[in-house]
Amino acid sequence: MVHHQNKAIREGDNPDLTAERVTGTFDTHSMAAQIYNSEAHARRRREITEIIAKRPELHDTKPFPFMTREEKILESSRKLTLITKHMNEIIEPNNSNEMFHLNNEVLGIEGHPMALHGIMFIPALTAQASEEQQKKWLTRAINREIVGTYAQTELGHGTNLQNLETTATYDVATQEFVLHTPTITGLKWWPGNLGKSSNYAVVVALMFIKGKNYGPHTFMVPLRDEKTHQPLKGITIGDIGPKIAYNVTDNGFLGFDHYRIPRTNLLMRHTRVEPDGTYVKPPHAKINYSAMVHVRSHMITGQAIMLSYALTIATRYSSVRRQGQIDTTQPEVKVLEYQTQQHRLFPYIARAYAFVFAGAETVKLYERVLEEVATGNVSLMADLHALTSGLKSVVSHYTAQGIEQARMACGGHGYSQASYMSEIFGVAVGGCTYEGENMVMLLQLARYLVKSASLVKTGQSSKLGPLVAYLGAKSDSTSLIDRTPTTGFAEYVKTFQHIARRQTLKAADKFFGLMEKGEKRPIAWNKSSVELNRASRLHTRLYIVEAFVRRVEEVADPRLKEVLTDLLHLHVNYELLDMSTYALEDGFVSSSQLDYVRDQLYFYLAKIRPNAVSLVDSWEFSDQELRSVLGRRDGHVYENLFAWAKASPLNKTDVLPSVDKYLKPLMESARASKL
């Protein structure tokens, strides 16, 4: 038996796809270990996939696109109950990475009744509840005795937390907080699983004590009777209706009518209110935003995964789809042979790898900050906030663009829900909005960059943190790309640093200049904000490149190193071309250097071509997880598209009631009137 480097090869697969896998130059299991950041986790993912494959009760009973929203919620609740019951047979206890994979395989990305419970409710209790409160609620939450969500956004306000309308007014006499929704716009609106599934929520409300507004604070709030699941008195609650995607999650609304909770339901790990109403402030004003930072840190990996779903589907399909000829004397080619198809897909394959490597670094920093904050050290919170704000925005934006390119790369079949592309896009693009609208979060990073620019301008560059140290360095007069005999990544990194530095300092100059001319700070900020956000994007894209370089430097296996180096070459050349205006406008890069960059790009598209399928196979998504007829591992697309279409609910009968009721009479009357 031949041992292939690509571990997805099976007998009986579409030979066009097998041929692609045979050309792969590296071991896909080893690459999976890079993607999932450890050999152990990559192996466990495979083991979990295998366990699930052998348990039909954990499989979809029919394709999701053929189910109504109600059916999907029922089906997802059935599976959620089963995986809760059998969790310890499938994954290691409390391993969030394994849980994430289990959920993606069994429940999928459309959400489930306890999505926010795991992503935000438990993290909020873990980071913000006192030990006493954790004893009361956290264990019950982990055991799934209660279901919770994170209710912050309102109908009228999501971004601007200082102007939320839900109030929590302290009543010293009864030692209770009175939660109240004063207007329609003050209704909580959007929280996942709030509508129908949760019986508790961590609620964010403006806290008032003796008439003073202490700003947004987090409270543990019971919403429904634990036995009957009926809403408690004083609570108005429901589902907000269907969304672009993610419809298995019941995003909801919530109103309070002078609803009382004990004082001790204020989450009090860092903040306290004494019985007499004395307020004890936290060590950092934004410490209770931790659940948001948790999601922002992890969603980089989540977005990379969804981008890779789409790229796996499109790249496999492009290897079995034959259309047209390049050499007219030869048979029709796989559409993956077209340079335009490669240019559409491969740079996004490189981006997906870049994002997952940056995501792993972000989670590491997040975990460090979490540990430090638990001991009262809040010194890295600002750095983490700046980094995650930029990354969530840049990565979700390019992820959505990449998925849409992948969909279009599948031609007509990409438009069918059999591809599953529309759902992947719909779920992923939500990431541009949730956890802080992208423009708003880029502006958060810009605040950090402007402060750093101000240090540079006042000769205090030595005070710059490691993430922005490059802002204080001196640039070469021009880029050295193609000006040294062996142009390497260092020349590219220096060029990206130059571009990000120049834009940051320019945007900061604009902002400070407007203030010097007499504009008030917020007006000057608003008038500079497009330029500031450009700086934030460039800074973040530089960080992503550097994270990619760091990872490639660490890789020991020569075969992996070679293909990852190819991907990195593709990435830096594509990125530089994409932001070439910035490089050209001050002459840092010349047009002849850009010609070199273009040539390099085309060279690496061709070099990556034989490894394209292996690069997407390395993410090791099972067919169950991908839920795409076009993306099937075995490449048997056409017969399965036909089977999928035949299974469509519309094909249960030959003549639909709508035809009997309307079309037949319409045609009959048209015929009669012609007589």
Ligand SMILES: CCCCCCCC/C=C\CCCCCCCCCCCCCCCC(=O)SCCNC(=O)CCNC(=O)[C@H](O)C(C)(C)COP(=O)(O)OP(=O)(O)OC[C@H]1O[C@@H](n2cnc3c(N)ncnc32)[C@H](O)[C@@H]1OP(=O)(O)O
């Ligand atoms: C293979 C491995 C996988 C592993 C996975 C394992 C675990 C899985 C876990 C998670 C997976 C998740 C992703 C998976 C993908 C699944 C797909 C679908 C999931 C869907 C889930 C959807 C959940 C969505 C939930 C929500 O959206 S909750 C609501 C979020 N809302 C927001 O984000 C609101 C945005 N607004 C804000 O954040 C703030 O209002 C603001 C804009 C930051 C301003 O705040 P504020 O008004 O208070 O600020 P100012 O007073 O003006 O002060 C500004 C200063 O404050 C500093 N600041 C702000 N925030 C922070 C912070 N967090 N930390 C530190 N500092 C902060 C800021 O820097 C300013 O400082 P200054 O010095 O400049 O003044």
Ligand SMILES: Cc1cc2nc3c(=O)[nH]c(=O)nc-3n(C[C@H](O)[C@H](O)[C@H](O)COP(=O)(O)OP(=O)(O)OC[C@H]3O[C@@H](n4cnc5c(N)ncnc54)[C@H](O)[C@@H]3O)c2cc1C
């Ligand atoms: C799928 C999904 C799941 C969600 N889940 C939850 C959840 O579980 N819990 C929860 O509490 N919330 C949840 N949300 C809500 C989400 O967090 C908010 O929608 C998000 O933070 C954006 O806020 P917004 O809707 O108020 O947008 P807005 O702030 O109204 O944005 C509208 C426009 O105004 C711009 N804008 C606003 N403020 C500024 C500013 N200061 N400067 C420049 N431009 C500005 C924005 O850039 C945007 O272009 C979810 C949302 C989605 C889509």
